[in-house]
Amino acid sequence: MNWHGSWLSGKLGPPTTARWTSSSPSIRNEMMPARRRMMPDADIVMESEVKYMRNLRMGWAVLIIIAVVVVVAVAAKLYMNRSGxxxxxxxxxxxxxxxxxxxxxxxxxxxxxxxxxxxxxxxxxxxxxxxxxxxxxxxxxxxxxxxxxxxxxxxxxxxxxxxxxxxxxxxxxxxxxxxxxxxxxxxxxxxxxx
Structure with a gap:
């Protein structure tokens, strides 16, 4: 395996000239499946968090609507009965x-x-x-x-x-x-x- 390019070019910016010249798979490709096994997929995590937030917002919206309906009904009943x-x-x-x-x-x-x-x-x-x-x-x-x-x-x-x-x-x-x-x-x- 021969590394071509500056060590700094890979650390400071995108490695434009650095590449592996070996026929073996890159370390990155070998480690990626292991990373995926250790960490849940970011898309799945984000999707579940988005669903949770939507459900949470929907639950609050339903509670607010119910509270408003109850308040209006009680106010209407009080208004109708306070006249006499x-x-x-x-x-x-x-x-x-x-x-x-x-x-x-x-x-x-x-x-x-x-x-x-x-x-x-x-x-x-x-x-x-x-x-x-x-x-x-x-x-x-x-x-x-x-x-x-x-x-x-x-x-x-x-x-x-x-x-x-x-x-x-x-x-x-x-x-x-x-x-x-x-x-x-x-x-x-x-x-x-x-």
Whole structure:
């Protein structure tokens, strides 16, 4: 074996002129399989680390999404319930039988109201409640029961009335959908004489 080239050229930079002139395989080629047996392949290690990091990030992303959903659900529930108290259908019917001073406020649209409503209800859309407080002032010290089709609009109106200083504002449990499902009496504008 003869080594051609400077010893320094191989150590300081790429060996441009240094080469083995022997017919035997180079030391590098002989040692490479041994190195591979001793150390895992760098590509495999990197690939497994990348997969681990992706899975770790995906796990955190899923946990964050779940946490956000839980926080939003709890906040929505608190928002819906902080406006005031609920009154059951049975309690409301008892108030009506006792001829208690109760204002029943239907905050659905006029079209929904005209298709059928609870007897004695006043119709003011949920977005118009703040603008029509003068109509409701006579009931400021009385019980006001608010309902819509499913509850969302009634809660908005209930909150607006509470902010305006009305002290006894109740939400009818089940709203119109629950009233209808229970088979309780309803009226349409043509049912009562004006």
């Amino acid at each position: 108290a609920d009154v059951s259908q049975a309690q409301f019917q008892e108030w009506m039988q006792q001829k208690a001073d109760v204002c029943l406020l239907d905050v659905r649209s006029a079209r929904e109201y005209n298709s059928g409503h609870i007897a004695g209800a006043i119709n003011i859309g949920h977005t118009e409640v703040s603008a029509h407080l003068d109509k409701l002032r006579p009931y400021a010290d009385k019980n006001i029961v608010v309902y819509c089709e499913r509850g969302v609009r009634a809660r908005i109106a209930q909150k607006a009335l509470t902010r305006a200083g009305f002290s006894s504002v109740y939400h009818l449990t089940g709203d119109m959908a629950g009233w209808r499902d229970a088979g309780l009496s309803m009226e349409t504008p043509g049912d009562r004489p004006d």
